[in-house]
Amino acid sequence: MNPDATDIGALISAGRLAEARMLAERACGLAPDDPGTWYLRAAVSAEMGDWDDVAGCCRQVVALAPDHTEAWFNLAVALANLHRHAEAVAAFEEVLKREPGSAPACLALASCLKKDGRPEAAIEVLGRALSVVPDDARLHAAHADALHQLGHNEAAAASYATALRLDPAQAPIQYGAGCVLQALGRQAEAQSCFEAAVRLDPRIAGAYGRLGSIYGDLGRREDALRCFERLLALEPTNLTGLINYGFALQVAGRQDEAATQYQRALQAHPDSELARYFVATLSAEAPPGQAPASYMKDLFDNYAGRFDQHLVETLEYRVPEAMGAALREAAGATAGSMRILDLGCGTGLSGAAVQDLACRLVGVDLSRRMLDVARDKGIYDELHEAEIGEFLAVSQESFDAVVATDVFVYIGDLEPIMARVAALLMPGGLFVFSEERHEGESGYVLRPSGRYAHSRAYVHAVAGAAGLVVERIEDRPIRVHMNQPIAGDLYVLRRP
Numbered sequence: 001m002n003p004d005a006t007d008i009g010a011l012i013s014a015g016r017l018a019e020a021r022m023l024a025e026r027a028c029g030l031a032p033d034d035p036g037t038w039y040l041r042a043a044v045s046a047e048m049g050d051w052d053d054v055a056g057c058c059r060q061v062v063a064l065a066p067d068h069t070e071a072w073f074n075l076a077v078a079l080a081n082l083h084r085h086a087e088a089v090a091a092f093e094e095v096l097k098r099e100p101g102s103a104p105a106c107l108a109l110a111s112c113l114k115k116d117g118r119p120e121a122a123i124e125v126l127g128r129a130l131s132v133v134p135d136d137a138r139l140h141a142a143h144a145d146a147l148h149q150l151g152h153n154e155a156a157a158a159s160y161a162t163a164l165r166l167d168p169a170q171a172p173i174q175y176g177a178g179c180v181l182q183a184l185g186r187q188a189e190a191q192s193c194f195e196a197a198v199r200l201d202p203r204i205a206g207a208y209g210r211l212g213s214i215y216g217d218l219g220r221r222e223d224a225l226r227c228f229e230r231l232l233a234l235e236p237t238n239l240t241g242l243i244n245y246g247f248a249l250q251v252a253g254r255q256d257e258a259a260t261q262y263q264r265a266l267q268a269h270p271d272s273e274l275a276r277y278f279v280a281t282l283s284a285e286a287p288p289g290q291a292p293a294s295y296m297k298d299l300f301d302n303y304a305g306r307f308d309q310h311l312v313e314t315l316e317y318r319v320p321e322a323m324g325a326a327l328r329e330a331a332g333a334t335a336g337s338m339r340i341l342d343l344g345c346g347t348g349l350s351g352a353a354v355q356d357l358a359c360r361l362v363g364v365d366l367s368r369r370m371l372d373v374a375r376d377k378g379i380y381d382e383l384h385e386a387e388i389g390e391f392l393a394v395s396q397e398s399f400d401a402v403v404a405t406d407v408f409v410y411i412g413d414l415e416p417i418m419a420r421v422a423a424l425l426m427p428g429g430l431f432v433f434s435e436e437r438h439e440g441e442s443g444y445v446l447r448p449s450g451r452y453a454h455s456r457a458y459v460h461a462v463a464g465a466a467g468l469v470v471e472r473i474e475d476r477p478i479r480v481h482m483n484q485p486i487a488g489d490l491y492v493l494r495r496p
């Protein structure tokens with residue numbers, strides 16, 4: 001007997017998928033030229049998550065009926081699920097040839113293009129769709145997301161604002177808008193978006209994580225802890241969730257519980273440098289030589305939008321000016337005469353402090369977003385997105401001065417850096433940098449704050465080994481942490 005669609009549909013509804021599939025296969029064997037039969041089998045296979053079979057059946061459908069738009073669409077979805085993004089893109093384009101401006105096809109195509117690392121192409125597709133359907137909030141949000149991926153955060157914020165005006169009740173849109181506003185340093189607005197996101201959908205784990213960090217910055221410790229707990233209830237092995245929860249516990253003075261969370265992170269992610277680093281912040285064991293580069297990059301990419309305002313106004317950060325004054329005094333140079341390298345230049349606060357002395361100013365930092373802010377200030381002749389050690393290992397240029405402010409708090413082992421800086425400095429050249437000071441025996445320690453501190457004896461030893469002379473140490477608080485000044489040193493070293 002030739003099985004019909006009603007039998008197959010009934011079996012799908014009853015959840016008897018294997019039987020439905022058997023009937024559908026038999027139907028295709030009996031009527032191989034009927035696109036409807038292949039399409040039905042694709043529907044059964046989609047229920048079973050068998051994307052290979054969905055793709056195969058939909059290919060049969062479009063070979064028999066090239067204008068079967070739904071089959072093109074389902075073919076594209078199946079290919080996307082199989083991570084065959086290039087083929088999926090081609091299939092979505094077939095849908096759009098037949099239904100220009102189809103919002104679901106544009107959204108799915110844009111998502112595929114973004115996953116394929118082609119956000120520009122996604123923006124183009126979404127732009128086309130928006131010209132046909134200008135009032136679709138999801139299209140505006142996807143457009144915003146692609147702009148954010150490209151670092152065009154102002155434009156992304158504008159697109160998200162439109163999406164929210166059209167539909168404020170979508171948790172993913174509130175969440176995406178919050179991420180962009182946070183990247184722009186608009187913390188209060190970001191906070192409102194994340195709060196709206198979790199109100200609309202209490203399962204949106206990422207929003208709890210971000211809200212927790214914002215509350216932590218605002219000193220709302222209990223709220224921060226509650227957010228991280230919610231996040232971990234949804235995703236118990238979320239790495240940054242465990243680390244941030246541990247850090248929030250540490251800030252609240254609950255060291256043992258913090259250490260437990262860091263250990264949980266390491267157990268769940270045994271290869272994670274980040275987990276190992278945070279375990280080390282609360283253990284007596286020798287710490288790693290420096291903070292993981294990927295952690296630094298994420299931390300400062302997310303901080304870049306509000307870095308200047310937060311550091312200078314809230315944390316009373318004055319090291320760049322002090323460094324500039326120390327360099328000016330030690331160099332005795334005339335304005336515009338020095339070639340200066342700024343290690344971990346960030347947003348350019350130190351570059352601004354020595355700009356008048358420089359005939360050439362080069363900055364290095366591993367955070368692209370921090371560099372974007374520095375670039376906009378127009379201070380540097382060159383900016384390099386690189387890890388300091390890796391940059392120094394290959395750089396051949398000579399400098400009259402190298403400066404590094406509030407950077408060696410993220411690097412414990414200064415030996416390799418000292419040697420390379422000495423090699424790049426001209427005779428008589430200066431190395432001026434700030435440190436968090438450690439008064440104990442060991443050379444450097446990694447503190448519970450996640451920052452390294454160095455002893456003066458250690459800096460003397462590594463400078464001497466590199467052939468640099470410690471010319472001056474200025475004892476000065478380097479910033480305020482929880483309303484307490486942090487003791488630090490500003491060093492002036494010279495290559496003889």
Ligand SMILES: C[S@@+](CC[C@H](N)C(=O)[O-])C[C@H]1O[C@@H](n2cnc3c(N)ncnc32)[C@H](O)[C@@H]1O
Pocket residue numbers: 290293296297300319320343344345346347348349350364365366367370386387388389404405406407410411
């Ligand atoms: C606290 S900020 C200081 C920025 C700037 N020097 C100032 O004083 O305003 C530290 C900067 O060092 C960068 N950084 C930390 N470790 C680094 C590394 N290993 N290589 C390159 N940059 C690093 C971070 O991305 C961040 O921009």
